[in-house]
Amino acid sequence: MKEYTAQLSNRGGWWRLYVVLMDVPVSQWPEHDFGPTPVVPTVAERSRVLAALGFVFTDGAEWEWTEDSETPDDDTSQVRLLATARARSLNGDTP
Template sequence: MKEYTAQLSNRDGRWRLYVALFGPVSQWPEQDLGSVPAVPTVAERSRALDGLGFMFTEGAEWEWTEYSETLDDDTSPVRLLASIVVRSLDGGAP
């Protein structure tokens, strides 16, 4: 069963969830979760992944990373990026 990385990010006030599919032709299926003030719930993220044809792998947990929008500039806005391991709903390649 092939595993992929799904990521959740916020840019310009909009939350986006996407899955990184690397290969001969890389793809980034994406779901826009809209402009909401709080981080989308786990249930909302799960529904978005389902809409893209993916699901969380058993025991997977979200990992959060903080990074500066401008590298090496501590006055730059901070961005959050969450990652989790997923698999396709049918267990094969998407």
């Protein structure tokens, strides 16, 4: 069963969840915007959105958080948060 990377990102207070599909243009990746919110979407909210996009978390999948800067090599740059988790298609096929 093929696995994919689900990612949750924040930019300017907007949270977005999307699934990375390697041989597909980024504009066609399944995605959902949570809209502007000061809090991180809960794991349950992310799970519901992932299912609505046609995916589920793989067994034992956990979110891993990374911090990046808006401008590389500038420690005064705004921080961007990115979380990743492993997922698979709901029907087991390529989406």
